[in-house]
Amino acid sequence: MSVEKIDTLVVGGGQAGLAMSEHLSQAGVPHVVVERHRIAERWRSERWDSLVANGPAWHDRFPALAFSDVDRNVGPDDFPAKETVADYFVAYARKISAPIRCGVDVLKVERRIGRPGFRVETSTGVIEANSVVAATGSFQRPVVPELVPRQARVVQMHSTGYHNPGQLTEGAILVVGSGSSGTQIAEELLEAGRRVYLSIGPHDRPPRAYRGRDYCWWLGVLGKWDAVAREPGREHVTIAVSGVRGGHTIDFRRLAARGMILVGRTEAYADGAISFAPDLVDNLDQGDQNLRSLLDEADTYVVRNGLDLPEEAEARAIGPDSDCITNPISGLDLAKAGITTIIWATGFVADYSWIELDIFNEDGRPRHQRGVSAEAGLYFLGLPWQSRRGSSFIWGVWHDAKYLADQIANQRKYIDYDLARRGSRPQLR
Numbered sequence: 001m002s003v004e005k006i007d008t009l010v011v012g013g014g015q016a017g018l019a020m021s022e023h024l025s026q027a028g029v030p031h032v033v034v035e036r037h038r039i040a041e042r043w044r045s046e047r048w049d050s051l052v053a054n055g056p057a058w059h060d061r062f063p064a065l066a067f068s069d070v071d072r073n074v075g076p077d078d079f080p081a082k083e084t085v086a087d088y089f090v091a092y093a094r095k096i097s098a099p100i101r102c103g104v105d106v107l108k109v110e111r112r113i114g115r116p117g118f119r120v121e122t123s124t125g126v127i128e129a130n131s132v133v134a135a136t137g138s139f140q141r142p143v144v145p146e147l148v149p150r151q152a153r154v155v156q157m158h159s160t161g162y163h164n165p166g167q168l169t170e171g172a173i174l175v176v177g178s179g180s181s182g183t184q185i186a187e188e189l190l191e192a193g194r195r196v197y198l199s200i201g202p203h204d205r206p207p208r209a210y211r212g213r214d215y216c217w218w219l220g221v222l223g224k225w226d227a228v229a230r231e232p233g234r235e236h237v238t239i240a241v242s243g244v245r246g247g248h249t250i251d252f253r254r255l256a257a258r259g260m261i262l263v264g265r266t267e268a269y270a271d272g273a274i275s276f277a278p279d280l281v282d283n284l285d286q287g288d289q290n291l292r293s294l295l296d297e298a299d300t301y302v303v304r305n306g307l308d309l310p311e312e313a314e315a316r317a318i319g320p321d322s323d324c325i326t327n328p329i330s331g332l333d334l335a336k337a338g339i340t341t342i343i344w345a346t347g348f349v350a351d352y353s354w355i356e357l358d359i360f361n362e363d364g365r366p367r368h369q370r371g372v373s374a375e376a377g378l379y380f381l382g383l384p385w386q387s388r389r390g391s392s393f394i395w396g397v398w399h400d401a402k403y404l405a406d407q408i409a410n411q412r413k414y415i416d417y418d419l420a421r422r423g424s425r426p427q428l429r
Helices: 013-024 041-045 084-094 179-193 215-221 252-257 280-304 395-422
Strands: 003-011 031-035 100-102 108-111 120-123 125-134 155-158 172-176 196-199 261-263 268-271 272-278 331-333 337-342 378-380
Touching: 003 013, 003 041, 013 031, 013 084, 013 100, 013 395, 041 084, 108 125, 125 395, 172 179, 179 196, 179 252, 215 280, 252 280, 261 280
Parallel strands: 003 031, 003 125, 031 100, 125 378, 155 337, 172 196, 172 337, 196 261
Antiparallel strands: 108 120, 120 125, 268 272, 272 331
16 A cells, blocks of 8 residues: 655644644645545534524634625624534635645554654555644534433433424423533524423623623633633633524523523433432522623723723623522423433533554543644644633634644754755655
């Protein structure tokens, strides 16, 4: 079997892979991007039909292309639909002439013995590369807790398998997870006339907008996007925010007042019944406190900088508690409650099983410094908190890719020097 030799291989054709390709090209680094499906495939096939971006078009994009360049109907303050986001990345790949190959699945990456670089087995052949960038991000393998047995008489699916209310059988639905995905799906089902139970854990609940500025703007001017370290004990924070219908602040008490039944964190299952932790009220109160804290910081910023932004006292209003909050449900017999579907909006874990190198912690997370791994020549891009809070967002991954491209280019200088001294330089693509 012939072996293709390239300088740098980028694995993944989503936002991370395209950002990496742009910066590698600008740095003069020959490279190839491989993607197992289509560009930005997860936006098309692993998200529900009505999903829109959680950040406005002016904010969640790459610098060189506006969403309006792809769809003239998308204004800067709009929240693009998922198909528009996917089309945006396709257009961006075309704009930067990304050397991307779709339909190529990477099966194994291993260190070459006795010489630098890596041997990469793919579905279309073997590639040898001096550097490899794992740009597959962290949202790779859906997490479904092994709680409710598969033989239970209830349909179970991860949020990636949900598309619209019409696909679900008649009956009530339990949505587990109070982040953006779980909350938006639960609200859509409620509006479709379904009886919905929403299991709520600890979460942040920021305002969608405040005093005429979007939440993303406030995080920027308050310096929160650039926070470089997570607070102890807050390694993962669930955030409930929505861009649906032009964007609105998630308020669980208002959802309850509209008929949604809130329950605490899903805890156990036995004999056809599911039980919940007695933490619903605490979780709601902590979410409200997170909202008020950000509003306080925003108000302070307005005064300090003399901004003429309209006051918005109603943003602090907390509505009355519905019965499901004053009398929390501790458990549900699924059959008696008429629950026929459980949707697990419980997030994802990274899956780097295709990288056969000793560079991962016990939890499967790579050991790295700003994406530069413990294995020379291997890099990661798109990790949460890779360099800052904004790293896993579209614009954030673009900046992290610039840093990695500089690291790769610098390493090439040392390699070039050594090869020049030895009088050899292989031709790589």
